[in-house]
Amino acid sequence: MHPTPDISHLTSADYEDVYEPAEDSFLFLDALEQEKDKLHALRPSVCLEIGSGSGVVSTFLSSLLSHPAFFICTDINPRANAVTKLTAKKNGMDVEALTTDLCLGLLPRLQGQVDVVLFNPPYVVTPSHEVAQGGIEASWAGGERGREVMDRLFPIIPELLSPKGVFYLIIIKENDSDDISRIFADFGFSMESVLSRRSGPEFLSVLKFFRNKDVS
Ligand SMILES: C[S@@+](CC[C@H](N)C(=O)[O-])C[C@H]1O[C@@H](n2cnc3c(N)ncnc32)[C@H](O)[C@@H]1O
Incomplete structure (x- = not known):
């Protein structure tokens, strides 16, 4: 098993402001490890994590890859x-981190450039007015169907990804994977379920999206 990043530098005070790695984060690590051979074959040069929180997911992927890649992390918080950068450094990795909504501050510079996009979004079904613009509340409140934040990212994914690029997304059952699959089918993308796990009341899945092969 590939080692989980060391997050012993993070304290309960950090977790008052920043999402503490939980079952969804660890499912993401397990899914990426399961995808290791495919990720090595992909040889990503540019990886982007949206909503990096503690930085545990990007730090893990960075250490899992067999060659150096440029990592950009964003968070609205x-x-x-700050914590993402510390986690990477503590584990001997290097990531760039910036505060922006989704990756809007980086478009259109990243257009067609990103080989791997990662997002463990705020997916919990909540009233729309709870969808937050920063702070710890932004970690979980997903609004209607838990989809209000991730839905804003979906149309940006085809713009961001390089021709070989892949997008990994965490969802729960209530987010409606069939509907998400239909949205991406309209963009010319296929969807696969990489790994699923029940955690208490949540049924979590890691989904993977990639461009349909040209069949002409
Ligand atoms: C469920 S947490 C995941 C954190 C970390 N990636 C992990 O897996 O442990 C969701 C993260 O998304 C961030 N977030 C929420 N809305 C966002 C937005 N509009 N743009 C960027 N980040 C956002 C939150 O601040 C939080 O850090």
Whole structure:
């Protein structure tokens, strides 16, 4: 098993402001490890994690790859960006982190450039007014169907990804994977379920999206 990043530098005070790695984060690590051979074959040069929180997912992927890649992490919560950089450094990795909504501050510079996009979004079904613009609340509140934040990212994914690029997304059952699959089918993308696990009341899945092969 590939080692889980060391997050012993993070304290309960950090977790008052930044999402503490939980079952969803660890499912993401397990899914990426399961995808290891495919990720090595992909040889990503540019990876982008949206909503990096503690930085545990990007740090893990960075250490899993067999060659250096440029990692960009974003979070709407500025505390998360500081913590993401610390986690990478503590584990001998290097990531860039910036505060922005989704990756809007980086478009259109990243257009067609990103080989791997990762997002463990705020997916919990909540009233729309709870969808937060920063702070720890932004970690979980997903609004209607838990989809209000991730839905804003979906149309940006085809713009961001390089021709060989892949997008990994965590969802729960209530987010409606069939509907998400239909949205991506309209963009010319296929969807696969990489790994699923029940955690208490949540049924979590890691989904993977990639461009349909040209069949002409
Ligand atoms: C469920 S947490 C995941 C954190 C970390 N990636 C992990 O797996 O442990 C969701 C993260 O997304 C961030 N977030 C929420 N809305 C966002 C937005 N509009 N743009 C960027 N980040 C956002 C939150 O601040 C939080 O850090």
